[in-house]
Amino acid sequence: MLVTSAIISGLGLGSMYGLIALGFHVTYVVSNTVNFSQGSAMMLGAVLGYTFAVTLGWPLPLAVALSLLLCAMFGLVVERALVRPFAERGSNAWLMATVAGGIVLDNAVLFTFGKEPRSFPSVLAQKPVEIFGAGVYPLQLVIPLVGLGIALILHLVFHRTRLGKALLAVVQNADAARLMGINVRLAVAVSFMISTALAGLAGLLIAPLFNVNSDMGTLFGIKAFAVAILGGITSAWGVMLAGLIYGLVEALVTSFFGSVYTQIVVFSVVILALVVMPNGFFGRAAVNKV
Amino acid sequence: MLVKPRMPKLFRSLLLAGAATLLAATGAAAQETVKLGLVAAMSGQSAKSGEAIVRGLSIAIDEINAKGGVLGKKVELLVRDDESNPAKGVVAARELVQREKVAALFGGLDTPVSIAIVPFVNGAKVPFMGVWAAGTPITRNGAAENYVFRVSAVDEIVDIALVDYAVKKYAVKKPGMILINNPWGESNEKGLKAALEAKKIPYAGVEKFETNDVDVVPQLTRLKQAGADVLFMVANVAPSAQVVKSLDRMGWDVPIVSHWGPAGGRFSELAGPSGAKVHFIQTYSFSGKLAPKGEAVLAALKKKYPEIKSLADVTPAVGIANAYDAMHLTALAIAKAGSAEGPKVREAFYGIDKYDGLIKSYAKPFTPSNHDALGPDDYIFTFFKEGEILPLTN
Numbered sequence: 001m002l003v004t005s006a007i008i009s010g011l012g013l014g015s016m017y018g019l020i021a022l023g024f025h026v027t028y029v030v031s032n033t034v035n036f037s038q039g040s041a042m043m044l045g046a047v048l049g050y051t052f053a054v055t056l057g058w059p060l061p062l063a064v065a066l067s068l069l070l071c072a073m074f075g076l077v078v079e080r081a082l083v084r085p086f087a088e089r090g091s092n093a094w095l096m097a098t099v100a101g102g103i104v105l106d107n108a109v110l111f112t113f114g115k116e117p118r119s120f121p122s123v124l125a126q127k128p129v130e131i132f133g134a135g136v137y138p139l140q141l142v143i144p145l146v147g148l149g150i151a152l153i154l155h156l157v158f159h160r161t162r163l164g165k166a167l168l169a170v171v172q173n174a175d176a177a178r179l180m181g182i183n184v185r186l187a188v189a190v191s192f193m194i195s196t197a198l199a200g201l202a203g204l205l206i207a208p209l210f211n212v213n214s215d216m217g218t219l220f221g222i223k224a225f226a227v228a229i230l231g232g233i234t235s236a237w238g239v240m241l242a243g244l245i246y247g248l249v250e251a252l253v254t255s256f257f258g259s260v261y262t263q264i265v266v267f268s269v270v271i272l273a274l275v276v277m278p279n280g281f282f283g284r285a286a287v288n289k290v
Numbered sequence: 291m292l293v294k295p296r297m298p299k300l301f302r303s304l305l306l307a308g309a310a311t312l313l314a315a316t317g318a319a320a321q322e323t324v325k326l327g328l329v330a331a332m333s334g335q336s337a338k339s340g341e342a343i344v345r346g347l348s349i350a351i352d353e354i355n356a357k358g359g360v361l362g363k364k365v366e367l368l369v370r371d372d373e374s375n376p377a378k379g380v381v382a383a384r385e386l387v388q389r390e391k392v393a394a395l396f397g398g399l400d401t402p403v404s405i406a407i408v409p410f411v412n413g414a415k416v417p418f419m420g421v422w423a424a425g426t427p428i429t430r431n432g433a434a435e436n437y438v439f440r441v442s443a444v445d446e447i448v449d450i451a452l453v454d455y456a457v458k459k460y461a462v463k464k465p466g467m468i469l470i471n472n473p474w475g476e477s478n479e480k481g482l483k484a485a486l487e488a489k490k491i492p493y494a495g496v497e498k499f500e501t502n503d504v505d506v507v508p509q510l511t512r513l514k515q516a517g518a519d520v521l522f523m524v525a526n527v528a529p530s531a532q533v534v535k536s537l538d539r540m541g542w543d544v545p546i547v548s549h550w551g552p553a554g555g556r557f558s559e560l561a562g563p564s565g566a567k568v569h570f571i572q573t574y575s576f577s578g579k580l581a582p583k584g585e586a587v588l589a590a591l592k593k594k595y596p597e598i599k600s601l602a603d604v605t606p607a608v609g610i611a612n613a614y615d616a617m618h619l620t621a622l623a624i625a626k627a628g629s630a631e632g633p634k635v636r637e638a639f640y641g642i643d644k645y646d647g648l649i650k651s652y653a654k655p656f657t658p659s660n661h662d663a664l665g666p667d668d669y670i671f672t673f674f675k676e677g678e679i680l681p682l683t684n
Binding site: 006013110136218219 | 332333334335337338471495497498499500502504505507508509511512515527528531532535538539540541555556559560562
């Protein structure tokens with residue numbers, strides 16, 4: 001029972017990390033940049049979802065769709081204002097700019113949404129079902145499925161469609177891609193929009209299991225970045241699997257050694273894994289040809 | 291190109307505004323008031339606690355000022371947000387003491403913040419009155435000249451009370467501990483172990499968890515397998531709610547005897563119906579039949595803060611009640627000292643004989659060996675029902 005509940009907890013949390021980490025993957029493979037305000041985008045998804053569905057009482061599908069759309073708009077703003085101006089100059093300052101953008105958003109939400117954590121009710125997180133003697137909310141089973149589904153879609157899009165190949169071409173040689181008629185700026189902007197929408201989705205999925213507050217994304221953002229690196233940021237499958245592994249290790253360490261050791265052990269494993277496999281579990285040293 | 295000419299103008303107006311504020315501040319001050327400072331969480335997860343403290347202090351200040359203030363001056367409260375962050379708390383305390391020259395400081399809910407401020411106030415010789423944070427070493431800090439006083443619970447004593455309650459109410463044989471992973475959790479781990487040791491009760495285990503942990507099932511499963519029959523819980527509102535939700539999911543119905551963390555916010559909403567199973571400690575409740583002083587303070591609160599409509603809006607009562615009594619005691623000390631100088635006020639705290647307060651009638655509340663005005667007999671056990679904290683009848 002200890003193992004079962006640890007595995008289920010771990011897979012649920014792990015897929016959250018994976019989902020946010022997929023956002024890092026998407027922008028990285030298209031533009032070689034990442035958005036360090038992913039954690040804040042996750043929080044934004046949850047806060048908007050709460051505002052639309054609970055405060056305003058709108059139907060859930062509408063609330064979810066609108067939240068994801070607005071998260072995507074946030075991604076667009078991040079790309080336009082915090083990444084492009086620096087990346088086009090060849091500067092790495094987008095790194096700090098996106099971190100700062102996340103802090104600005106967290107604080108803006110703190111003042112508008114409010115200071116107190118709120119509860120996001122969901123029919124999928126009310127009555128636990130029993131699996132191998134461990135209680136599980138249906139939502140905890142939905143989350144890994146959503147995560148794997150999205151990894152599959154991203155994999156297919158990047159490797160099987162013209163659009164995906166066009167997006168991947170951008171990172172290899174932006175000028176050549178432009179000459180081939182690919183709208184490079186649009187491609188990069190879209191990748192950021194997808195990335196923050198994925199984080200927003202993670203926020204909406206986790207909110208009923210947790211709560212909604214303005215700093216809920218910070219720790220998730222950090223862990224998700226560790227996961228993205230571990231998974232070898234260039235592979236969607238790798239990132240998602242690394243998320244699941246990370247979540248599992250976290251839950252198993254807590255179960256067998258006690259929570260005091262969780263962060264020490266898990267992050268030591270991260271460092272060790274990177275020493276042994278500098279490109280992550282599933283990454284390649286260089287981007288493969290498309 | 292469009293932006294450029296506007297920038298200097300913006301800077302200029304900012305500068306002007308800044309200068310105007312400075313002028314206004316220095317002009318008006320001229321020490322016509324006795325300034326008192328509060329460093330507490332006014333934002334973040336524990337924001338409601340800061341609001342409660344401000345309300346308790348303000349009601350007391352209104353009463354004091356209506357009677358002419360202290361030292362012939364009105365009392366003025368300056369509030370700073372520590373965002374539950376020890377570093378920010380110290381910066382705020384420094385600013386209040388060095389720039390605003392406050393006569394005394396009040397502290398907030400977070401033990402780590404208060405512990406960080408303690409060495410500074412002892413060095414600066416400014417009285418620091420704790421009204422919420424319960425960490426034992428805040429007042430028992432080992433300083434030769436201790437400027438820290440408290441009208442609140444003390445972890446070490448709370449832990450004894452928690453164990454007593456678990457024995458009396460649930461005949462506990464082997465409790466487990468689920469504690470937040472910070473200095474506050476640490477302080478209670480020590481206290482609970484000592485209290486259990488004194489009663490020769492073995493414990494099933496000690497588990498820690500983080501404020502932002504989503505899932506506490508692994509920790510709780512360990513305690514369950516070790517045979518815990520009661521859980522002692524020490525954590526603030528949101529993490530406490532995560533413990534309750536994790537227990538729900540496990541289907542483990544175990545009594546929870548808790549420190550007062552859940553009292554700081556929307557615990558009923560976050561934890562769901564099972565939140566009512568958590569029995570936690572308080573120093574005061576506005577529910578039930580109140581003494582005349584309680585009625586008067588409640589009426590004053592409703593009058594001053596029209597958003598208070600029901601008793602659910604005066605939770606957590608501890609923040610209000612502790613702050614109210616602490617402000618009156620501090621005013622008494624300043625009046626007795628005849629001065630707002632720190633060392634004199636500190637001595638005067640020891641000289642307070644009697645004060646008929648909201649929580650109780652204080653007799654010699656502070657002595658050089660005891661800087662805590664409340665003791666084990668001043669605690670009550672309570673639970674949440676639909677957003678309201680109700681006292682439990684044992």
